[in-house]
Amino acid sequence: xxxxxxxxxxxxxxxxxxxxxxxxxxxxxxxxxxxxxxxxxxxxxxxxxxxxxxxxxxxxxxxxxxxxxxxxxxxxxxxxxxxxxxxxxxxxxxxxxxxxxxxxxxxxxxxxxxxxxxxxxxxxxxxxxxxxxxxxxxxxxxxxxxxxxxxxxxxxxxxxxxxxxxxxxxxxxxxxxxxxxxxxxxxxxxxxx
Numbered sequence: 001x002x003x004x005x006x007x008x009x010x011x012x013x014x015x016x017x018x019x020x021x022x023x024x025x026x027x028x029x030x031x032x033x034x035x036x037x038x039x040x041x042x043x044x045x046x047x048x049x050x051x052x053x054x055x056x057x058x059x060x061x062x063x064x065x066x067x068x069x070x071x072x073x074x075x076x077x078x079x080x081x082x083x084x085x086x087x088x089x090x091x092x093x094x095x096x097x098x099x100x101x102x103x104x105x106x107x108x109x110x111x112x113x114x115x116x117x118x119x120x121x122x123x124x125x126x127x128x129x130x131x132x133x134x135x136x137x138x139x140x141x142x143x144x145x146x147x148x149x150x151x152x153x154x155x156x157x158x159x160x161x162x163x164x165x166x167x168x169x170x171x172x173x174x175x176x177x178x179x180x181x182x183x184x185x186x187x188x189x190x191x192x193x
Contacts, residue, residue, distance in 0.1 A: 009064040012072055019076040022056045027084075031098060099148035106144035109157065119146055130154050134162060 008015065060073050088095040105115040105126060116123065126144065127137075129152035135141055140160040145153050 006066065006068050008066055008069045008072065010062045015062065015064065015069060015072050016076045018062060019060050019073050020080055022059050023077060023080050026056065102145040102147050104143060104145050106138055106141045109139040109141055111138060126152065135160060
């Protein structure tokens with residue numbers, strides 16, 4: 001029993017190479033699938049993710065079902081991911097190559113022709129993102145972009161945005177300035193206009 005737990009049944013170097021190869025393959029497949037695949041996962045996306053993990057399992061572990069072999073695969077996955085993540089954070093060109101660029105889907109309240117189709121986004125997904133970011137309709141949007149990480153960012157038209165704390169503070173300062181001006185005018189004996 002202990003033998004099966006700790007004796008790796010294929011060379012550790014091969015296990016590491018298999019894990020790295022599968023990681024790179026999945027990375028390339030997701031890159032080719034596009035940003036849409038990373039936007040909110042729907043039921044179909046979840047099915048693919050679950051099945052994909054099962055499909056590539058044997059490619060990573062090979063004929064090895066030892067605990068140590070599984071640990072080597074897990075550590076390799078975490079290490080490769082950490083290296084790639086740090087590399088992308090330091091090298092904008094690598095990030096652009098591996099992650100892509102943001103794609104504008106709405107500009108000045110109008111859909112960018114073909115953008116939803118190219119990204120395989122449904123209008124309902126865009127409408128949902130607009131509602132989640134305090135808009136009511138596409139016409140309320142100054143710009144909406146699908147980021148490389150799959151997040152749909154919406155910037156509302158100025159008239160549609162909610163007031164921020166900074167906006168309220170600015171109004172308070174203006175009101176205080178008007179009150180000071182009126183107080184000074186009253187002290188001078190001049191009626192306000």
